[in-house]
Amino acid sequence: MLQKVALVGAGTLLGGGAVALYFRSQQQQARPASAVLSVPHSSAPSGAAVPLPHTLVTPAGRTFLSPRHAELLKYGLPNATQLQLKQNYVSLIDFRLREPLWVLEHLTKENVRGDADRANVGFTQDNDVPKPYRASNDDYAKSGYSRGHMAPASNNKTSIDAMRESFLLSSNIVPQDLDNNMFYWNRMERWVRQLVTKKGFDAVHIMSGPLFLPSRLSADGPVIDAANSTDVVPHSSTPAGASYQGTAILAPPPADVFTPPPSAPSSRQSTMIAGKPFGFVSYKTIGDSHVAVPTHLFKAVLAEKSNGDGKPPTTFFAAFIVPNTPVADHLPLKAFQVPRETLERYAGFQVYDRAFQMLPVMDLCAVQDPAAKNSREGATMCQLENATEFKLFTMERDLGKARSRDQLEKMYGQIQALAVKEGVAVPEAAKATYEAKSRQL
DNA sequence: CGGTCCCAACGT
DNA sequence: ACGTTGGGACCG
DSSP: OOOEEEEOOHHHHHHSOHHHHHHHHHHTTOOOOSOEEEEEGGGOOTTSOOOOOOEEEETTEEEEOOHHHHHHTTTOOOOOEEEEEOSSOEEEEETTTTEEEEEEEEEETTTTOOOOOSTTOOOBOOTTSOGGGOOOHHHHTTSSOEEEESSOGGGOOSOHHHHHHTTBHHHHEEEEOHHHHHTHHHHHHHHHHHHHHTSOOSEEEEEEEEEOOOEEOOTTSSOTGGGGOGGGSOOOSOOTTOOOSSHHHHSOOOGGGTSOOOOOHHHHHOSEETTEEOEEOOOOEETTTTEEOOSEEEEEEEEEEOOSTTSOOEEEEEEEEEESSOOOTTOOGGGGEEOHHHHHHHHSSOSSHHHHHHSOEEEGGGSBOTTOSSOSSOOBTTOOOOHHHHHHHHHHHHHTTOOSHHHHHHHHHHHHHHHHHHTOOOOHHHHHHHHHHHHHO
C-alpha cells in the first residue's frame, strides 16, 4: 500500500523512460540517486491526476513534505547532482559539468596494496547517469585532453571491482591535460601514497576535483578563452534522435537567443562594472555531451597520525591548486599550496570542515620530514619525489621487457649510469627486476 | 606510474 | 555489415 513510485528530476523526465530506469536501478541496488521524491502507489492510476509526493529522500535521510511543498514538487525535483558511494571512493557528480565536483578517498598502508591491475581495465561510461549528462569515451577521443582519474587507479588495487569503478567516466574522470596528468599530477599522486607507505602517517583523507577559476577581462579585448568557442553558437536545428514531446513549447528557440548582440563599445573596453573590477569564468567543453574542461585541478589532503586507542589523532592538512596545463618539473609542490579558505571560495563547497571544527589541524607543509633524503636544511613533508626518481621508475619497467641478456645488461647499465650521474642509489626495485630477469634469460 | 591508438574478436 | 569490447603495442 505504501509501495513507492519514484519521480526523479524534471530534466530526466524529459528524456523519457526515466521512471523505468529508476526502477531498474532500485532492483539492482545500484547507486542511490542523490534525492528522490516518493508518492503513494495507490493514487497513481494511469491518466489520472498527478499524485503528490509525500516525502523527499536524500542521502541524509527522509523529509516529510508539507502539502504546499508537495504541490511545488509535484512535477519532479530537478536533480542536478548524483552521489556515488563506491567501494573505495565517494564522489558527487555534477550533471551540468558532466563530471564529479569532488572525489573523496581514504588511504591506509593496507588499502594501497593489492593485485588488481589496470591492464585490461578500460574507461567506461556511467550508465546510472541520465543520458544527456553522461560523459562518453567519444567525448574524449581526439579532444586534445586525456581522461584524468581523480581517485587514481593505483589507489584502487584492492580488488578488480574497485579498479573498474575508478575508470567510470562521470564518477571519477575529468578532462585533463595529458602532460600534466602524466608528470606533475602523477608525481602528486605518488606523493600522497607515500605519506602512508613511507612517511609514517597512519591514514590520509584525500579530496580531489576540477576547478573553474575566474579571470579578469583584459583591457584590450574580450576574454581569452571565449574566443575559440565556436560551439556557443546555436542549436539551430533539432539534434538527431532527440524527441521533443509537445513540440509547441519545446521546439528550439531562435538562434539569436543564444547569440546576444555585441556588448556596447564602452563596456567592451572596460574591465570594470560600476567602478568595480569583475571576473569572467570561461572554460572549454569537449565532445557532443559538452564535458567541461576544468581550468585548474585541486587536491586536498588531511593526514592523520594516531595517538593510540581512544585518543583523537594528530591531524595535518594541505591543499593545492594546479593549472590544467603542463607544469614544469622543477616547481616545488609548495608553489601550489593555497589556504583552505581559498580553495573553499573557488570550489564552492567546504573542505573537511568537521576536522577543523573538532581538532587542531597543523600545516602539513610546515612539518619537517625526518627521513628526508636530501636533508639539506629542512625538507618538509611536502617534498615531491624527484623527477629523476620518476625516470628511474620508468626505466625499471622497461627492464622487465628485455628480450636478451645483452639488452638486459645494456638497460641496467643505463640505469646505473643515471643513478651515478644524479647521485642517488639504484632503486631496490630495479635491482630486483634485474636479478629476476637475469635468472630467466 | 600515467596515458593513446589500433586491430581483432565478438555480438547484434 | 555494423558498433562495441578487450588485448597488445606504443609513448613519456
